Amino acid sequence: MERLKNFISKAYIFIILLFLYAPIAVLIVSSFNDSKSRVVWGGFTLRWYRGVFESDQIMDALFTTMIISLSASLIATVLGVMAAIGISAMKKRSYKAVMAVNNIPMVNADIVIGISLMLWFIKFMPLGFMSVLLAHITFDVPYVILSVMPKLQQMNVSVYEAARDLGANAVYAFFKVVLPQLYGGILSGFFLAFTISMDDFVVTYFTKGAGVDTLSTLIYGELKKGIKPEMYALSTIIFALVLIVLIVVNIYSGKEERAVIDH
C-alpha cells in the first residue's frame, strides 16, 4: 500500500513536470535542427545561434527589451517602495481602499490596460520608446507595492523610533534602519516587475510606435510567414540564463540559511 502511494505520488510529479517542460524541450531541440521545418530533423547545427548574433533586428529587439524591462522595473521599484511606505502609514480605512485600488491593475485584463494607455498617450505624446517605458512602469508599480507591503507590516516601528531617539535624522534612519529590513521585499518586487516587463506583449503592442520592437512584438510580427529558427535559439539562450541564475540563487541562499542555523 505504502509503495503504491509512493509510486503514485512520484508518477504524478513526473507527469506535471513533463507537461511543464516538454514544450521547452521541443524548443531546445528545434534550435539545433538544421532544417527550417518544424517537423523534420535535418541534422545538428549551431547556425541559428550564429544567426541570432548576426541579425541586427533580433539584437535591436533584445536590447530594447532589456533596456525597457530593466529601467521600468528599477523606476517602478523606487516609486513602489515610496508608495508602500506612504500607504502603510495610512489609517486603516484609507489603507484598505488604496490597497484595493492597487490590486485592480493586476487583476485587470492586459488588453484593457494596453488600450487605455494607448488612448491616453496619443493625447500627449507620439508613441515610441518612451510610451512603452511609461506603460511598463505603470503596470510594474502595483507588483512592487504588493511585495514590499508584507515586509513593512512585519517591521517593528520601534526600531526606527529608537534610531531617531539615538540621534539619527529621518533620512539616515530610513537608509540605515528601515531599508535593510525591506531588502527582501524590494528585491523580489524588482525581479517580479522585471520578469513581467520582459514577458509583456499585449501592453507593449498597443503602446509602441513604429520602429520600436521588443522580442515579443518581433516574434508576433513573424507569425504570418512562420517563426525564424533563430528565435528558438534565442529563447533557448534566455532559458539557459534564467536557469543558471536560479541555480546560483538557490545555492547561495541555501548556504546562507545553513550559516544562520550554524550560528
Added chain:
Amino acid sequence: MKKKFVVVVFMVLLMSSCLMCGCNKADENSITVFNYGMYMDPEVLKIFEEETGIKVKYEEAPTPEELYTKYKSGAVKYDVLCTSEYMLQRLINEGELQEVDFSTLKNRDNIGDEYFDMCKSFDPDNKYVMPYFWGTVGILYDKEKVHGDVDTWDVLFNGEYAGEFIMQNSMRDAYMVALKQLGYSINTTNEAELREAQELLIDQKPDVQSYLVDEVKDELVAGNATLGVVYSGEGYYAGEEREGLVYCIPREGTNLWIDCFGVTKDCKNVDNAMKFLDYLCREDCAKINFDYVKYASPYLSVIETMTDKEKASSAINPSKEIINNCEIYVQLPQETTDLLNALWKELKAE
C-alpha cells in the same frame, strides 16, 4: 527637508520626460512603413537609409486584419503600407489611401504591366497601389505518393485520394476550390451556384483528412498526407524543406492574390514615400527582397534573373496561360457573405 526632496524628484522627472519627448518627436526626414512580418529584408531598409538619408521607421503586423486595426486606431501615422488586395480595396473605399502617379517613378518600367492590370479589379485606374508580391492558391502534393498527374481540382473530389488530403480551413478558400471545380467564378453572388458548391463540399467532406490553415504544409513535410490545398508561398517552402513535394496550380484556375504598397492619406511627405516606392522597384533592391521572401515577384528584372529551379516552380513563376484562368477575390455584398457564413457553418457542422 522632505518637501524639498519631493520637489527635486518631481522636477527631475518632468525635465527628463520633456527631454525624452523631444527625442521622440518625428524628425523631419523620416518615413513610417507598415508591412507584414518578414516581408522585407532588413538589409534593404539599411541601404535606403544610407543612400537617401531618410530614416525608416518600420513596423510589422502578422495579418491584414491586424494591420488594418492598428492603422485605423490612428496611434501611429503611417506613410506607406503594404497589405493584401481585399484589405486594400477596403482602404481605398474608405478613402484611406491617396492618389499618386506611379508613372513618375524612375523604375516604374521594372514592374510588368500585367501586374498593374491584376490590380484593376480593385484599383481600376491604377492610381492607388503598386504591386509588391503576388501568388496563387493551389495543390501541394507528394510526388512519391500520388498516382498519375495532379493538375486539376478534381483529384480532391473524385475519391481517388479519400482520407489522404487536407483542405483549407478558411471559408473563401474552401468555396473557391468547389466553385472552380464547377467552372464558376470565385466571386459569384449567384445563390444557386453557391448551393451547388455546398453540395460538392458536403459530398467531399467524408474524404477530407482534415481542415487546416497554416499546418497544411507541415503535415505534408512530415509525410502525414498526400495532397493539400496551400498558398503558393508555402508551396515553395515545402519543396525546399523536403524534396518531392511539388506545388501545382490546377488547370481550372484558382484564386490569385496580390500584396501591394499604397500611400496613406496622412502621409505628409509624399516625395519621401515615392522615393521609397521607387527604391523598392529598383533592380538590386527587388532582388534582395525576392531572395528573402521567395514569393512570385512582379518585377521584370527579378523574373529575368531567377535560377532555373525558381523558374521551374509554379509557385514562384506560374505560366501565363494558367494565370488567365485565375481571379482576384473581390469584396462580396453583405447578403452573399451572410449566405456563405451560413453555408460554411452548416458544412462544418455536418
